[in-house]
Amino acid sequence: xxxxxxxxxxxxxxxxxxxxxxxxxxxWILLAIFAVLALVIPKQTYPTGALTLxxxxxxxxGFYLAPILAAQKSRVEELHKIARSEANSxxxxxxxxxxxxxGLRNKLQEQLLxxxxxxxxxxxxxxxxxxxxxxxxxxxxxxxxxxxDVDEFLDGLIAxxxxxxxxxxxxxxxxxxxxxSIMFVLFSITLSFVxxxxxxxxxxxxxxxxxxxxxxxxxLIILVKLSTLTHKKAxxxxxxxxxxxxxxxxxxxx
Numbered sequence: 001x002x003x004x005x006x007x008x009x010x011x012x013x014x015x016x017x018x019x020x021x022x023x024x025x026x027x028w029i030l031l032a033i034f035a036v037l038a039l040v041i042p043k044q045t046y047p048t049g050a051l052t053l054x055x056x057x058x059x060x061x062g063f064y065l066a067p068i069l070a071a072q073k074s075r076v077e078e079l080h081k082i083a084r085s086e087a088n089s090x091x092x093x094x095x096x097x098x099x100x101x102x103g104l105r106n107k108l109q110e111q112l113l114x115x116x117x118x119x120x121x122x123x124x125x126x127x128x129x130x131x132x133x134x135x136x137x138x139x140x141x142x143x144x145x146x147x148x149d150v151d152e153f154l155d156g157l158i159a160x161x162x163x164x165x166x167x168x169x170x171x172x173x174x175x176x177x178x179x180x181s182i183m184f185v186l187f188s189i190t191l192s193f194v195x196x197x198x199x200x201x202x203x204x205x206x207x208x209x210x211x212x213x214x215x216x217x218x219x220l221i222i223l224v225k226l227s228t229l230t231h232k233k234a235x236x237x238x239x240x241x242x243x244x245x246x247x248x249x250x251x252x253x254x
Contacts, residue, residue: 035206038206069219079229097109104146109248118130125172136157
């Protein structure tokens with residue numbers, strides 16, 4: 001459902017653009033825009049001092065952007081590892097419960113399944129927090145038979161808390177506002193120089209300028225997608241959980 005009012009509509013639209021619009025589409029749209037701008041924006045010859053400033057700015061932009069982009073790629077890879085580790089832990093818990101009586105086994109597995117569904121639906125650092133606490137509370141307060149087996153199940157839940165903590169830490173590690181501000185300033189200066197510098201009247205130079213601006217912009221779009229976990233690679237983080245839900249603990253992503 002699309003919400004047509006206020007901030008929620010803006011978030012819905014931005015979420016749609018980040019998740020649904022492919023990078024290849026962004027590339028061609030940006031190339032067309034910058035090709036037009038390269039043709040219509042008046043060109044000028046800059047003095048040596050201005051060109052020096054342009055060189056310094058370009059160096060700083062690359063120097064600042066590269067490690068942030070690399071850090072976000074590493075963050076996504078780490079989230080993949082943590083999600084897979086937690087899925088393995090939950091898979092082991094589900095398998096370990098198969099020796100329990102049907103009623104108790106079904107109760108524990110239903111709680112695990114409810115946790116996974118909530119986590120997969122919310123897709124945030126605190127996803128499934130209440131459901132996980134309910135599982136721990138149930139095991140702590142359990143007084144029936146097979147208490148030893150339930151305690152082992154509880155030990156598994158507690159051990160898996162490390163995965164949940166690591167996952168939350170990585171989820172709370174996007175590109176921060178101050179970093180975006182610096183990159184936007186450096187990006188804007190670089191872009192303005194490329195579009196206005198007089199490199200010659202040949203159409204090839206204008207096309208190269210458009211390509212360069214497109215490449216600079218694509219780097220930022222990729223970084224936005226990685227930071228917001230809407231990049232294609234980041235969307236796969238949730239696949240281990242989905243496989244457990246779909247198979248009801250009979251399969252885990254290979």
